[in-house]
Amino acid sequence: MRCEHIASPRGNERPGTKTELKNMNSFKNVQKALDFEVRRQKVVLERGEKVIQETRLWDAGRNVTLSMRGKEEAHDYRYFPDPDLVPIVVSEEWIEEVRAGLPELPDAKAGALYLRIWPSAYDAEC
Numbered sequence: 001m002r003c004e005h006i007a008s009p010r011g012n013e014r015p016g017t018k019t020e021l022k023n024m025n026s027f028k029n030v031q032k033a034l035d036f037e038v039r040r041q042k043v044v045l046e047r048g049e050k051v052i053q054e055t056r057l058w059d060a061g062r063n064v065t066l067s068m069r070g071k072e073e074a075h076d077y078r079y080f081p082d083p084d085l086v087p088i089v090v091s092e093e094w095i096e097e098v099r100a101g102l103p104e105l106p107d108a109k110a111g112a113l114y115l116r117i118w119p120s121a122y123d124a125e126c
């Protein structure tokens with residue numbers, strides 16, 4: 001799990017600098033990391049310094065974020081194709097062949113079961 005926090009000085013309508021947090025393994029840690037980052041970035045901005053665009057690691061043992069690597073340009077956050085992976089072309093015929101070989105899917109099976117127990121789909125939903 002990862003999350004991002006964007007620092008912006010109070011009263012500034014534009015988003016500020018993006019900071020990415022990694023090593024998020026629970027919602028509780030996401031909240032703790034975001035709370036820490038809000039406090040950390042507030043101190044940085046109050047000192048008149050700039051929040052740098054970077055990836056930070058959450059250390060749950062110490063309840064702090066640590067810098068992993070800086071992101072010099074916004075394009076560092078963009079996704080790009082891996083040059084070692086060739087494109088995969090999937091034909092409609094192959095999709096239909098796979099679909100025909102699948103067993104009854106859970107939603108269809110549940111719907112059929114409901115209709116055997118209840119006289120209508122409306123009764124099954126209630």
